[in-house]
Amino acid sequence: MMAVKRVLNALYSPKWLIATNTTTGALFLGAGDLIEQQLIERRLLLRAQHFDANRTLGMTFTGIYFGFCGHFWYKFLDKRFPSSARKHLLKKLSCEAAIGPPFGASVFFIVGQWEGKPVRQSLRELRANLALLCLSLFLRTRCPLAAAKRSVIGTSHASQRDDEVFTSKLSGIDAGVVVLSLNRPNGANSLSRGMARLLNESLYQLSKDEELRVLIIRSTVPGIFCAGADLKERATMPEKDIPPFVAKLRAIANAIHDFPFPTIAAIDGAAIGGGLEYALAADLRVTASNAKMGLVETKLAVIPGAGGTQRLSRLIPLHLAKELIFTGRLIDGHTAYQIGIANYSVEQNANGDAAYRRAVKLAEEMIQNGxxxxxxxxxxxxxxxxxxxxxxxxxxxxxxxxxxxxxxxxxxxxxxxxxxxxxxxxx
Missing domain, CATH: 1.10.12 (Lyase 2-enoyl-coa Hydratase; Chain  A, domain 2)
Structure with a gap:
């Protein structure tokens, strides 16, 4: 016990306290993020579920740890400083240590209640330190390990409209690759007004990202890339509103085409109508062999309106483009590769993300270049x-x-x- 006590005393001495708080805090905070990454990669968790596992777990780990920090802070300061100086010193050290002690600061005043302080006094002191607690929450989102995730839990540039569109930065050997994910499971990633707005905003913000080198567009919805227009919404749309809305969809396709860096469409599921038009606007396409795709607009007595007639006819022989558009025929990923629509066609895997994984490998080759x-x-x-x-x-x-x-x-x-x-x- 004496040996343990000496270790604890050394660990929480002024010399080591800030270092251990910051380092261990970063590890705990990052652990929550890494756990969420594994859950998502194993398809056990979707962002649309609004269950931020990284924050729940990370904050739990951190709260427990800094609860102990607060207790040691209390004991340390209570022995060495009078009550009037203790509070100000604690605030100062908390700000300097940045990540950890704001939690300890708040817990410190709760511990004070345990030590016999009047409840009202403890609450007043706790309220006075809410700014420090908010600061620690702000810094938590910028934890070094929190940013070190490799896959779909990156920095979101989209709004919180059920996370219908979100972006993620890969790291490690994939640093420089950004993934733009379509995630509207209830609507098969169909292009509603809200979906179009989020796509447009995300593409604009990503075009200004100085760290981006390759953009991958994918879907998180199993079996679906993008089902094209939201026909339910379109059916209730006044006729006068349709041309301006289609113009917005066309502008999004142009934004993909004109994106500053290479773009890859990872097609792991159905790409129909406007969904295929967006894939055609990308520089490269990787498809799962069983993914269905086609420009089916003529079946609805209209024609492709977001560049399909122009981009498809420039990508494959003109007579083939005419055949696909005139018939509205659906083809699979393997056929798309054979006729020149796709750069690669891969057999689908159990997770339903074979095309995405192949797209990442393709992006890895590109990011090695200037x-x-x-x-x-x-x-x-x-x-x-x-x-x-x-x-x-x-x-x-x-x-x-x-x-x-x-x-x-x-x-x-x-x-x-x-x-x-x-x-x-x-x-």
Missing amino acids: PVALKAAKVAINRGSEVDLQSGLAIEAAQHTLTVGTKDRIEGLMSFKEKRSPKYRGE
């Missing part, structure tokens, strides 16, 4: 394909010139000379 070069190559290809050869060559020359004066180009030459992997910074 960011400026990726952007320039996309501009040269996209703009050059819309003009005659000589004009296209001029566009290529202009984009090549942009890459020559970059630090990344020098880094590429030096890494080749030194026989090491380059470290590109997008400069």
Whole structure:
């Protein structure tokens, strides 16, 4: 017992208290995030369920730990400082330690009640420290380990409209890859007004992300990529509102097409109508072999309105594009690969995310290359394909010139000379 007491005294001495609070707090907070990651990857948890497991578990672990911190703080300060100085010193140390002691600060005053303080006095002191508690909650969302998640629990750029659209930053070897997830299970990811607004907002914000190198568009709904228009909503929409709304859908497809960095559509389920149009707007497409897709608008006495007639006919032979649109036929992922719609077709796995996993592998190849070069190559290809050869060559020359004066180009030459992997910074 004496040995344990000496360890505790050393651990919670002024020299080590802040370090242990911050480090252990970060570990506990990150643990909750990592647990949520595993739950989602095993399809045991959906973000739409509004069960933030990382915060629930992380805050539980942290609360328990910092409850002990508060107790030791109380004992330490109570022996060394008078009551009037103790409160101010505690506030100061709490702010300096940042992550941990704000919890300990609040618990400290609760412990004070246990030690015989009047209830009203304890409540007044606790209320006075709510700002510190809020600060710790704010810092909790920016915990270093909380940001170190690899998969679908990244920083959300979308609003909280049932998380119909959310974005996630991958890390580790996949750093630079961002995933834009469609998550409207009750509507088969159909494009309602709300869904369209969230997509538009997310794409705009992601286009400004300086850390992004490749964007993957996927669905979290099993068996569905995107079912196209929300026909129930469309049926109640006044006729005069339809053209402006379709124009918004077309603008989203254009935003995907014009996105600064490479985009990959991971099609693990049905991509119908507008859903396929959005996939066609991406630079690359990876499909599960059993995923169904097609431009079926002629079956509803209209035609594709978000670029389908133009992008499909530029992607595959004209006679095949006409056949698919005239008939409204659905094809599977394997056929899409055979005729040139998809870059890859993979057999679906038990988790229903084979196309997404293949898309991540494809993105890993891209993020090894220079960011400026990726952007320039996309501009040269996209703009050059819309003009005659000589004009296209001029566009290529202009984009090549942009890459020559970059630090990344020098880094590429030096890494080749030194026989090491380059470290590109997008400069």
